[in-house]
Amino acid sequence: MxxxxxxxxxxxxxxASEGEPPSGIEYVERLSVYQxxxxxxxxxxxxxxxxxxxxxxxxxxxxHLVAGYVENQSIAGFDISTVxxxxxxxxxxxxxxxxxxxxxxxxxxxxxSCSFHANDSSPLW
Numbered sequence: 775m776x777x778x779x780x781x782x783x784x785x786x787x788x789x790a791s792e793g794e795p796p797s798g799i800e801y802v803e804r805l806s807v808y809q810x811x812x813x814x815x816x817x818x819x820x821x822x823x824x825x826x827x828x829x830x831x832x833x834x835x836x837x838h839l840v841a842g843y844v845e846n847q848s849i850a851g852f853d854i855s856t857v858x859x860x861x862x863x864x865x866x867x868x869x870x871x872x873x874x875x876x877x878x879x880x881x882x883x884x885x886x887s888c889s890f891h892a893n894d895s896s897p898l899w
Contacts, residue, residue, distance in 0.1 A: 813837075816844050816857055823858045823887045827880050830873065839868070858884060 775783075817840045821828045828836040843864045847857070862877075862884040870876040 813841055813844055816840055819857045820861060824861065824880060824883045827876065827883060830876070830879070839865075842868075858887065 817837060820840055820843075821836070831839065843861055846864065847860060862880045865877050865880045
């Protein structure tokens, strides 16, 4: 197993809610701390951006939503702030019959966050 395969196996183990570590990885108990904390860190990052959405759904339901998103999310980098980038698109694929406005609210919160963190542009004149 080369380094890239070992790294991919490790990240797959940490980001999965269950499963076995890749062969050759010792100290499973220590790694489980990262595995268990991954969804919690993702939840923290998403609640920071989607605070109203989390409030409306409630903690337990929002946590289940985050867990589903994490399972379908491909990790592209090491910056946790980028985790929000696909969340609003994930929401569009879900059903919220009692909250028809929910996808629009998530989109609004995402765009608000994008505008807040956007680079300043040059003045028009």
